[in-house]
Amino acid sequence: MEMWFSELHTSNVKLSMRIEKQLFSGNSDCQRIDVLESVEFGKFLALDGDILFSEKDEFIYDEMVTHVPMAVHPDVRHVLIIGGGDGGVAKELTQYDSIEKIDVVEPDEMLVEVCREHFPELACGLDDPRVNVYYQDGLRFLRNKTEEYDLIINDATDPFGHTEGLFTKEFYGSCYKALKEDGIMVYQHGSPFYDEDKEECMKMHRKAFRAFPVSRVYQAHIPTCSSGYWLFGFASKKYHPLNNLRVKEWKKLHIKTRYYTTNLHRGAFMLPKYLEDMLEDEEDR
Amino acid sequence: MEMWFSELHTSNVKLSMRIEKQLFSGNSDCQRIDVLESVEFGKFLALDGDILFSEKDEFIYDEMVTHVPMAVHPDVRHVLIIGGGDGGVAKELTQYDSIEKIDVVEPDEMLVEVCREHFPELACGLDDPRVNVYYQDGLRFLRNKTEEYDLIINDATDPFGHTEGLFTKEFYGSCYKALKEDGIMVYQHGSPFYDEDKEECMKMHRKAFRAFPVSRVYQAHIPTCSSGYWLFGFASKKYHPLNNLRVKEWKKLHIKTRYYTTNLHRGAFMLPKYLEDMLEDEEDR
Structure with missing residues (x-):
């Protein structure tokens, strides 16, 4: 299986990373929260689809x-x-x-x-x-x-x-x-x-x-x-x-x-x- | 039409940009050469699929x-x-x-x-x-x-x-x-x-x-x-x-x-x- 997460940096540029699995997905009162495990950046957290931080950086x-x-x-x-x-x-x-x-x-x-x-x-x-x-x-x-x-x-x-x-x-x-x-x-x-x-x-x-x-x-x-x-x-x-x-x-x-x-x-x-x-x-x- | 060019930075990370058109593609004695027009980076040149330079950067x-x-x-x-x-x-x-x-x-x-x-x-x-x-x-x-x-x-x-x-x-x-x-x-x-x-x-x-x-x-x-x-x-x-x-x-x-x-x-x-x-x-x- 190929699974990629992409973040649009602008409407015309995106950074994508290969995903091993999704560890969490939920909606708080403020935003959607996702935790994903990637090959290159380790685990990372995304808020409304934008990466907040990754283990690697x-x-x-x-x-x-x-x-x-x-x-x-x-x-x-x-x-x-x-x-x-x-x-x-x-x-x-x-x-x-x-x-x-x-x-x-x-x-x-x-x-x-x-x-x-x-x-x-x-x-x-x-x-x-x-x-x-x-x-x-x-x-x-x-x-x-x-x-x-x-x-x-x-x-x-x-x-x-x-x-x-x-x-x-x-x-x-x-x-x-x-x-x-x-x-x-x-x-x-x-x-x-x-x-x-x-x-x-x-x-x-x-x-x-x-x-x-x-x-x-x-x-x-x-x-x-x-x-x-x-x-x-x-x-x-x-x-x-x-x-x-x-x-x-x-x-x-x-x-x-x-x-x-x-x-x-x-x-x-x-x-x-x-x-x-x-x-x-x-x-x- | 959606057209995206992607460059693999590693096997597990890629940067993609939206393309307006391909302006040139050819094989020299050394390598494949492509010129593409992108929305965000302007025209860019790729050698064997890797960006050599873009007008924007x-x-x-x-x-x-x-x-x-x-x-x-x-x-x-x-x-x-x-x-x-x-x-x-x-x-x-x-x-x-x-x-x-x-x-x-x-x-x-x-x-x-x-x-x-x-x-x-x-x-x-x-x-x-x-x-x-x-x-x-x-x-x-x-x-x-x-x-x-x-x-x-x-x-x-x-x-x-x-x-x-x-x-x-x-x-x-x-x-x-x-x-x-x-x-x-x-x-x-x-x-x-x-x-x-x-x-x-x-x-x-x-x-x-x-x-x-x-x-x-x-x-x-x-x-x-x-x-x-x-x-x-x-x-x-x-x-x-x-x-x-x-x-x-x-x-x-x-x-x-x-x-x-x-x-x-x-x-x-x-x-x-x-x-x-x-x-x-x-x-x-």
Whole structure:
């Protein structure tokens, strides 16, 4: 039997992978959730047909949203993860002894249950005693928070659908308010390569650029993402991702990584010319 | 009508793109050549079913093999391109007035004819008076060359098939001999992400690492390449790609690019931890 899963990166390009079996399929209140076992990417989880992560490449994403801000901010104690029900980001964060509290706000309880069953090596990140999981809408959770967090990681991927609110101007404002005076926010920035994705990507930059004094974009190669090229936003009230990078201090922590290094950190902010130009156009508007 | 072209990146992963029409298909002495028109990537050329380049992303490849060595070597006059029958690399090189001679050694005459017809905006690179096209096997062409070139760009992609000889130990030795005492060689290094590609990728590093005093690997995001992540080798008799980068001098030339910047140049050598580890293992053998 031949079974292939395909994800449309645009209406005209798709990435397909050979499937061994489907391990789970169900509809939560928020979305359709599927777990599939593939030959090349191992097990992966799809939400409404789009891959959220795979065993083979989740480390890239989880490390890049975690270690980039953690190597810059000198004293992260309170962290908020918006989305992140799979536990992957929480797991990376629990490597840091200095962190006292990790709040995970995930609207989809079924997603957490499915991950606990099929991806226990990630979901175990949620079992750390410092982690509190709130089954709530991220935007609502944020509304009454003021200067509480050193770091906010917005793990939500999709500017459409049920997480749409996490991509509004209001959301960036709420994050700003919820961060302490030297807080950092990291968020998914989409892919700039295909024309269909470009506009969303640039809109996102506009909102963060206007809401935060420091706003930079960085990149990683993630094969299951659109065009294999994914961007992240680094928005910050005080620290600059390169000028305030604390190389020696971070290396002393002996954090285990497979993708991140402090050298790669620097390189991740060195963007292609076409992308630099797009971002600058947006900043000049 | 729905028409899709698929390229197998491994036996278990494929990238597919919607096709509007097939513009050419033929068999040369070396390979099958197809030109297809796609919605997302524009026109593209496939050799034996694998994409060689597309209109949408060829600039990334052509710029990265050209400007990285050109921004390091202080005085490039004679260049050899092995393969490169499409003219894209030659076109990038002709932006540099200091270059006196560009030899293109392409075994497949039909490939050049097809590119002249369907990709004139690239193939025009071959019309520059400094360019000489030799319809020959690259390895044979190199055998009687000694200290002739400042820069050799190995544009051949495939360690199997008719270009297999361009990936042997003998080939790296011949390139070394053909380069002047401060010469640089740049070559395609494949993709390190999928297990199927890993071994070839590492073997290539071993050969260059043993043949040249300086041997570094750099990266680019090229969506149509395997996993969207492509590596290049920088092998050199004298210059280091970062320590000898000539930022001011290069910027003064006002070369037009869409991907390359001298910042991106630096970032391109900052590799993921898993790749650094693989390369170091190879160097320790």
